[in-house]
Amino acid sequence: MPRIETLSDRLIAAIITGAIGLLFWAIQRWLEPGAKLGWWIPHDFIFAVPMTPPAPTPLKVQTSTLTVQNLGRKAAEDVQIMHQTKVDHFQLHPRRDYTETIAADGTHTVNVGSLGPKEWLQIQVLSHTTPPVLVGVRSKDGAAKNVRFQLVRQFSKPVQMLLGISLLIGGFAILYWIVRAVVFISRANGML
Structure with a gap:
């Protein structure tokens, strides 16, 4: 019928x-594929350097590191790092060409051109007068995201392979049970 x-x-x-x-x-x-910028600050420290008399207060020297990485699969063009004011001293690692501009409101921008897929860049900052206040990191594709990070122990290659194989087997097991559930529900409803 x-x-x-x-x-x-x-x-x-x-x-x-x-x-x-x-x-x-x-x-x-x-x-x-797309460019996806991420940034994080793995290091930020203030030293109180004692001064000889007659200076009443110690000199405060701040060091910090800003890491920017293209986490995407396409080159990030026109990468800009912006601070509220120009920092006292900075250098890029790895070394590369850059341009600096200061906007009318005092915002200091470092333009590093482009970052390829998975490429990273660090800005090392040393300041004694002007503390570094990050305004933002952006590229032609939009604003970068602040990435949460944690230092993690690096396991040996055999342990990494074992963990990868375990994840793969677990993923296939989950997929298998999802397919089984869909087939069971379809048969129970008369769709198969």
């Missing part, structure tokens, strides 16, 4: 088709 298709069946099919299409569109956008 042929099955008669009702309006609710068509509506459910349209919703499922739209949801699957939206899911594949989102996956395609997520996998599309």
